[in-house]
Amino acid sequence: MREEWEGRYHRGETGWDRGGPSPALVDFIRVAGDARRVLVPGCGRGHEVVALAGRGLDVTAVDIARPAVQALEARLAERGRRARVTCADLFAWEPDAPFDAIYEQTCLCAIPIERRADYEARLYRWLKPGGLLFALFMQTGLTGGPPFHCDLLDMRGLFADARWDWPADAPELVPHRNGRFELAYALRRKP
Numbered sequence: 753m754r755e756e757w758e759g760r761y762h763r764g765e766t767g768w769d770r771g772g773p774s775p776a777l778v779d780f781i782r783v784a785g786d787a788r789r790v791l792v793p794g795c796g797r798g799h800e801v802v803a804l805a806g807r808g809l810d811v812t813a814v815d816i817a818r819p820a821v822q823a824l825e826a827r828l829a830e831r832g833r834r835a836r837v838t839c840a841d842l843f844a845w846e847p848d849a850p851f852d853a854i855y856e857q858t859c860l861c862a863i864p865i866e867r868r869a870d871y872e873a874r875l876y877r878w879l880k881p882g883g884l885l886f887a888l889f890m891q892t893g894l895t896g897g898p899p900f901h902c903d904l905l906d907m908r909g910l911f912a913d914a915r916w917d918w919p920a921d922a923p924e925l926v927p928h929r930n931g932r933f934e935l936a937y938a939l940r941r942k943p
Contacts, residue, residue: 794859
């Protein structure tokens, strides 16, 4: 899997990379409140990581692709910002303590559907009870991937009410330059 993602970076096949933070980051900061310890799984080049670190948050960023991690580390150094950056497979990685919030942007849609339940279990375990999972569910309308379509009915089943509180209000629609879009939801982990 690592070779596949590193190959995409080497070939410049990174259509998910906006070249800057997602516009959804503003909403994450608003709903995260006093969250201090934040995880960005599948961080890529980490535009959001740099922005969050600039706000003084304790940010941990994980990605499987070395080129992405190296680009993030260079960007943090250029701006004099600090974050814990790790090159690892999220299915083998474990944090030293749970997080107050998780910013889930382009990781879930990159994970094959048969691995999603394992990923949800990890997110639940990595987050403190009552913690925020800010999830951007990719809407492609297509079969196959990555990116894989994150059908909302499937997401409601994956992030089940027994473990997650879903907001009552409508999601934020976050467009991509490639014509796709994400639906942003702020979920809370139940105890």
